[in-house]
């Protein structure tokens with residue numbers, strides 16, 4: 595049985611003609627950057643999320659960097675975030691010279707723990723000023739935004755949601771992109787809504803910040819004249835071709851999200867109490883970027899899965915405070931125990947909208963075989 599970890603080829607087969615026609619349209623009109631497809635995509639994404647402004651950009655990482663730049667966050671500032679995430683979250687903060695301050699995750703959801711955020715704010719070293727909270731919607735489930743926004747408000751902080759994995763998720767009936775001050779997402783090929791290369795977007799309701807972000811995206815240009823640069827910016831546009839591709843994929847998203855949910859539920863039923871996994875809060879609908887489980891010896895399970903040609907990923911075996919690039923922060927093992935134990939035990943199984951129940955039966959069968967042999 596051939597099981598892809600994420601199946602972009604099957605998705606492409608459904609939309610190949612439309613995608614090729616959309617790319618050809620761009621090649622013909624020749625507006626390779628900031629073409630009409632970019633504007634149309636931003637309008638459709640605004641409609642989908644309910645966010646007033648959508649600024650597409652070159653990647654999820656750049657979306658985070660742009661959000662931090664628009665808020666003037668830099669040296670001497672601290673941003674509270676989770677140690678259990680993809681490196682880009684802390685990379686963006688560090689790139690601007692700000693300091694990531696970690697707050698451990700909840701043991702049941704693997705998402706940043708609001709109680710730990712409060713502690714991190716209280717214990718922030720006096721030479722730093724906490725400016726923002728950057729929660730991460732890991733594996734597709736949104737964080738507890740009501741709680742986190744209340745903490746942000748109480749302390750006068752911004753909340754920048756790293757929603758790279760959660761586009762299409764909902765929280766208490768509200769859509770991702772409209773749950774905090776600023777939301778950043780990614781259209782990297784393995785994300786729930788993806789393009790055929792790198793891409794991302796920032797979502798927000800604030801007019802002034804939106805203007806800043808549009809300027810930052812293009813070298814800090816002024817809108818009166820492209821020869822006037824008002825600030826230091828980036829080259830962070832989304833290619834028109836990628837926008838054209840996303841316009842073809844967006845109409846598939848809701849159906850794909852519902853299939854991801856169905857397959858995740860099927861995994862849940864089949865796995866029963868065999869392995870631990872993150873709990874999804876009943877008031878949140880996950881975008882199911884990844885289906886992850888916890889086992890005591892993930893490396894041994896990886897070997898077993900490889901033997902049976904089942905692909906897997908380890909999202910993420912090294913928490914951020916223990917990353918080589920973060921040693922200057924001076925954290926030791928044991929500093930964020932919930933993240934560490936989760937990282938030690940985590941493993942993600944194949945999940946995408948184009949799988950079959952038979953494939954899940956086969957995968958669960960092999961996981962079960964491994965578990966009973968222990």
Ligand SMILES: *Cc1c(COP(=O)(O)O)cnc(C)c1O
Nearest residue numbers: 653654655680682683758780782
């Ligand atoms: C993928 C990802 C990013 C970065 O997105 P890119 O488009 O690859 O730059 C940031 N944060 C998280 C949590 C991610 O999963």
